[in-house]
Amino acid sequence: MDTDVLIVGGGTIGLAIGFELVRRGTPTTIFEKDRAGRGTSYQAAGMLAPDAEIEFEELELYTFNRESLRRWPDFAKRVEAASGQSVDYRDEGTLIVADDRDAAEALERLYTFQQEQGLNVEWLTGEEAREIEPFVAPRLSAAVFAPADHQVDNRRLVDALRTAFEAEGGTLHEHTPVDAVVPDAEAPAVRTADGERVAGKRIVVAAGVWSRELDGLTPDAQPPVRPVKGQMIQMRRTRPFDLQHVVRGPEAYLAPKSDGRVVMGATSEELGFDTTVTAGGLFDLLEGGWEVVPGIRDLPVDETWAGLRPASRDHAPLLGESAAPGVAMATGHYRHGILLTPITAEEMARLICTGETSEWIEPFSPQRFSLADSPAASA
Numbered sequence: 001m002d003t004d005v006l007i008v009g010g011g012t013i014g015l016a017i018g019f020e021l022v023r024r025g026t027p028t029t030i031f032e033k034d035r036a037g038r039g040t041s042y043q044a045a046g047m048l049a050p051d052a053e054i055e056f057e058e059l060e061l062y063t064f065n066r067e068s069l070r071r072w073p074d075f076a077k078r079v080e081a082a083s084g085q086s087v088d089y090r091d092e093g094t095l096i097v098a099d100d101r102d103a104a105e106a107l108e109r110l111y112t113f114q115q116e117q118g119l120n121v122e123w124l125t126g127e128e129a130r131e132i133e134p135f136v137a138p139r140l141s142a143a144v145f146a147p148a149d150h151q152v153d154n155r156r157l158v159d160a161l162r163t164a165f166e167a168e169g170g171t172l173h174e175h176t177p178v179d180a181v182v183p184d185a186e187a188p189a190v191r192t193a194d195g196e197r198v199a200g201k202r203i204v205v206a207a208g209v210w211s212r213e214l215d216g217l218t219p220d221a222q223p224p225v226r227p228v229k230g231q232m233i234q235m236r237r238t239r240p241f242d243l244q245h246v247v248r249g250p251e252a253y254l255a256p257k258s259d260g261r262v263v264m265g266a267t268s269e270e271l272g273f274d275t276t277v278t279a280g281g282l283f284d285l286l287e288g289g290w291e292v293v294p295g296i297r298d299l300p301v302d303e304t305w306a307g308l309r310p311a312s313r314d315h316a317p318l319l320g321e322s323a324a325p326g327v328a329m330a331t332g333h334y335r336h337g338i339l340l341t342p343i344t345a346e347e348m349a350r351l352i353c354t355g356e357t358s359e360w361i362e363p364f365s366p367q368r369f370s371l372a373d374s375p376a377a378s379a
């Protein structure tokens with residue numbers, strides 16, 4: 001097989017890295033255990049929300065998220081041009097709303113922090129929020145408008161990425177699980193479940209929440225990625241309901257898509273690889289969504305599911321060379337994998353093509369965990 005780069009995993013991350021590589025003329029093959037784009041990337045909400053999701057202890061990640069959002073419009077245009085498919089990039093902005101006094105206090109703390117960090121956000125009364133988005137609840141007293149937080153349709157995105165990757169000359173093997181990677185500085189390889197050994201010049205592990213399951217990596221090279229379950233409900237917009245903005249309440253968020261889907265999520269549960277949809281999970285989401293956008297009451301529900309977020313120990317991704325020779329990682333994107341798709345793809349492609357680790361991905365080296373775990377570090 002004539003290929004330079006072998007990517008394990010065909011989600012948004014593996015497909016986008018592959019797309020950026022083949023555009024640069026690097027022969028690339030993706031191995032996907034099921035159908036490409038039907039893992040966690042299919043189960044997300046598609047929000048590009050660094051401002052709304054900023055965390056007090058994660059400012060380095062915020063800067064990275066923000067830079068990826070800046071790159072999103074150009075990336076979307078490239079993928080759409082190469083695939084001939086829309087990714088439904090929407091820039092109406094996000095409303096973060098409070099439904100009681102405690103939530104309003106928490107929102108005020110968030111707003112103060114956002115202002116200290118220089119974010120472009122606006123404090124609104126309930127009335128002002130309803131002028132922007134008439135479908136938020138009449139009883140809401142306060143909101144923060146984050147106009148720069150956008151969204152895409154992640155389901156369209158993965159289908160467009162797959163088409164774009166193949167259109168640019170990439171090779172995709174679906175229903176081809178990789179059992180093991182075989183590290184080697186000159187000719188690393190993968191071993192597929194049917195026993196085939198395929199060698200290339202570089203391997204990229206982009207297997208999302210399953211990245212830790214691959215054989216062949218020593219413990220210091222294994223990515224410490226664990227699943228964090230998120231249950232979701234999808235409704236169908238029926239007039240007069242016509243939500244236009246992403247709305248985030250204390251217990252649920254709602255993301256309206258241009259094809260009429262209204263995606264509502266999400267729980268956050270540490271239950272390993274369990275993907276059961278539970279009555280309690282759905283109840284919490286319905287109650288939390290209804291409190292902030294009561295018009296959902298009459299909408300037909302057409303899908304429910306549970307996805308698994310690939311979380312690392314510090315909630316930041318693992319990007320770059322691993323401790324295993326010839327094996328790079330692009331995994332652990334946790335809550336931001338759709339948002340982080342452009343910067344991950346561009347910076348990983350740059351690393352692979354030039355050998356240079358950019359200042360953008362340096363802080364997210366997979367080896368930060370290997371070093372933290374070494375006896376010297378704990379002495």
Ligand code: FAD
Binds near residue numbers: 014039334
């Ligand atoms: P995946 O999409 O899971 O892709 C990995 C692929 O690897 C899969 O297709 C899998 O089948 C394949 N694979 C695994 N093992 C092997 C193997 N051994 N051999 C071959 N193939 C293999 N992010 C945002 O930015 N915005 C959001 O609004 C958002 N909402 C979310 C809501 C929920 C409920 C969840 C669960 C996540 C959400 N996320 C969101 C996070 C985002 O979905 C993930 O960070 C992102 O999809 C991870 O992409 P990935 O390509 O690494 O993983």
Ligand code: GLY
Binds near residue numbers: 047265266309334336
């Ligand atoms: N980023 C939204 C989620 O993870 O649920």
